[in-house]
Amino acid sequence: MELFPRERADPAPGVVHLPDWLSPAEQRELVAACREWARPPAGMRTVRMPNGGEMSVRSLSLGWHWYPYRYVRTVEDGDGSPVKPFPPVLGELARRALADAYGPEPTGIAGTADYRPDIGVVNHYAHGAHMGLHQDKDERVDAPVVSLSIGDGCVFRLGNTETRTRPWTDLELRSGDLLVFGGPMRFAYHGVPRTHPRTADPALGLVGRLNITIRQSGLV
Numbered sequence: 001m002e003l004f005p006r007e008r009a010d011p012a013p014g015v016v017h018l019p020d021w022l023s024p025a026e027q028r029e030l031v032a033a034c035r036e037w038a039r040p041p042a043g044m045r046t047v048r049m050p051n052g053g054e055m056s057v058r059s060l061s062l063g064w065h066w067y068p069y070r071y072v073r074t075v076e077d078g079d080g081s082p083v084k085p086f087p088p089v090l091g092e093l094a095r096r097a098l099a100d101a102y103g104p105e106p107t108g109i110a111g112t113a114d115y116r117p118d119i120g121v122v123n124h125y126a127h128g129a130h131m132g133l134h135q136d137k138d139e140r141v142d143a144p145v146v147s148l149s150i151g152d153g154c155v156f157r158l159g160n161t162e163t164r165t166r167p168w169t170d171l172e173l174r175s176g177d178l179l180v181f182g183g184p185m186r187f188a189y190h191g192v193p194r195t196h197p198r199t200a201d202p203a204l205g206l207v208g209r210l211n212i213t214i215r216q217s218g219l220v
């Protein structure tokens with residue numbers, strides 16, 4: 001519990017951070033859902049990069065299966081199973097997220113008028129896991145990315161759209177926080193240089209950090 005509630009922040013145009021957006025009950029429900037989604041077939045796996053390295057987070061996809069650097073309908077880089085369907089609950093959360101972040105009729109944010117999210121990517125950060133600076137650019141449309149954080153806190157590095165280098169802004173994301181990035185920052189570089197192990201509420205029953213991003217593929 002904070003002495004003063006953390007407040008909404010708009011760290012860059014099109015980027016909105018809403019602390020404690022998910023209630024504790026919603027966080028527990030999402031942890032339970034992620035546990036189900038993580039089971040095989042098409043469950044949580046380690047992602048291998050084209051250079052042979054492995055990502056330190058473990059991931060699963062819903063709706064469309066992501067692996068570097070495209071979306072497909074089966075886990076081509078794993079057990080070959082069809083990807084699990086995109087869960088309606090994630091679509092509902094994402095629509096509510098855009099309304100809360102940008103208002104009921106956002107102007108100037110691409111992809112909000114005909115928003116049809118169809119991808120969920122769940123990443124689990126064990127202690128010591130991180131994610132290097134990258135762009136989410138395998139989607140074919142520029143609808144905003146909705147990001148939900150559950151469990152341990154982390155440093156989220158929000159870079160710029162031009163380079164993988166500075167300038168960047170480091171944000172602190174904690175359990176229940178919503179981050180939306182769209183508009184001019186939709187294709188900004190971003191990453192998670194570190195998490196803060198054991199900062200989650202033990203009542204969550206989660207070790208490490210979960211991040212769920214909800215996206216629109218623009219694929220049919």
Ligand SMILES: O=C(O)CCC(=O)C(=O)O
Binds near residue numbers: 121156192
């Ligand atoms: O874990 C996060 O907050 C970011 C995850 C991310 O950037 C991604 O899944 O593409």
Ligand SMILES: [Fe+2]
Binds near residue numbers: 134135136190
């Ligand atoms: Fe990303």
